[in-house]
Amino acid sequence: MTVCPVCNGFRDVYLMCTDCGEPMLESGRIMDFYDGYSPYMEIDLMKMEDGYHDTNSGHKCPHLYHCPSCLHDEIILIKE
Structure with missing residues (x-):
């Protein structure tokens, strides 16, 4: 079993916005934004539905990063 170090608070990932160069904020797993129930669904089941390659078999967790300066979002x- 693998775990995401960002989801579990083991590590912080700091990114600079590719558009304006300002620091981006980590906003959580992208799957949590699908609908009102998705944060409560089984993570491995949501990875099969997320539409991103390598999230389930490649042990990667898609996170949304948001730039508060220019409003740019990046996955x-x-x-893991």
Whole structure:
């Protein structure tokens, strides 16, 4: 069993916005934004439905990063 170090608070990932160069904020797993029930669904089941390659078999967790300055959003795959 693998776990995401960002989801579990083992590690922080800091990114700079590719558009404006300001620091981006980690906003959580992208699957949590699908609908009102998705944060409560089984993580491995949601990975089969997320539409990203390598999230289930490649042990990667897609996270949403948001830039508060220019409002740019980016999905980053975090290695589990």
